Amino acid sequence: MIRIRCFQSDDFKRVVEIAEEGKLNQDPMIYLELSKLFPDGFFVAEDRGVIVAFVISIMMLDGGGRIFAVAVSKSHRRRKIGISILNHALEEFRRKRVPYVQLEVRVDNFAAQKIYEKLGFEKEGIIPAYYSDGTDAILMKKYLQQSFQPHTSGMYV
Numbered sequence: 001m002i003r004i005r006c007f008q009s010d011d012f013k014r015v016v017e018i019a020e021e022g023k024l025n026q027d028p029m030i031y032l033e034l035s036k037l038f039p040d041g042f043f044v045a046e047d048r049g050v051i052v053a054f055v056i057s058i059m060m061l062d063g064g065g066r067i068f069a070v071a072v073s074k075s076h077r078r079r080k081i082g083i084s085i086l087n088h089a090l091e092e093f094r095r096k097r098v099p100y101v102q103l104e105v106r107v108d109n110f111a112a113q114k115i116y117e118k119l120g121f122e123k124e125g126i127i128p129a130y131y132s133d134g135t136d137a138i139l140m141k142k143y144l145q146q147s148f149q150p151h152t153s154g155m156y157v
């Protein structure tokens with residue numbers, strides 16, 4: 001039985017393990033900072049009390065949302081936990097009437113691209129050498145409010 005709940009500081013060690021397993025290559029200290037800035041955007045999924053996934057979603061200055069990180073423990077992949085926890089973050093954005101959500105994904109991360117496409121994200125452009133190893137990122141966006149008209153196209157700010 002999977003339960004999704006908000007992140008608590010005691011979860012940090014396990015979240016870092018899952019991030020490392022998922023090769024996210026982000027500074028874990030940023031996770032702690034973001035948990036303070038956006039406490040209602042950081043969720044973990046538990047399986048019988050053990051954390052098996054997390055998502056960090058944040059607000060951008062222009063009022064858009066951003067998926068900053070998501071990962072599922074290897075032992076629990078392909079069980080729809082990724083899609084459930086991402087949907088949870090999207091629901092929270094919808095509740096706040098956030099017009100759109102964006103994210104960056106490595107051009108070689110096909111699993112992540114698939115799951116985002118399944119959730120309705122569309123490819124908007126490429127960000128060259130976005131990652132520290134020189135790999136490009138694909139910028140993906142999903143519009144949440146029907147009436148929202150984007151005033152930029154494919155721009156990354």
Ligand SMILES: CC(C)(COP(=O)(O)OP(=O)(O)OC[C@H]1O[C@@H](n2cnc3c(N)ncnc32)[C@H](O)[C@@H]1OP(=O)(O)O)[C@@H](O)C(=O)NCCC(=O)NCCS
Pocket residue numbers: 021022023024070071072073076077078079080081082083084104105106109110111112114115116118
């Ligand atoms: C990407 C990731 C979060 C997916 O989590 P997951 O719980 O395994 O995904 P789900 O079971 O919810 O998959 C939902 C759908 O996404 C797609 N998908 C997920 N993993 C996939 C894979 N390895 N290959 C192809 N499609 C995949 C499928 O369409 C899948 O539906 P299906 O199982 O009915 O075919 C997980 O693989 C992961 O943690 N990867 C490492 C970290 C990472 O890359 N994070 C994203 C950084 S941008």
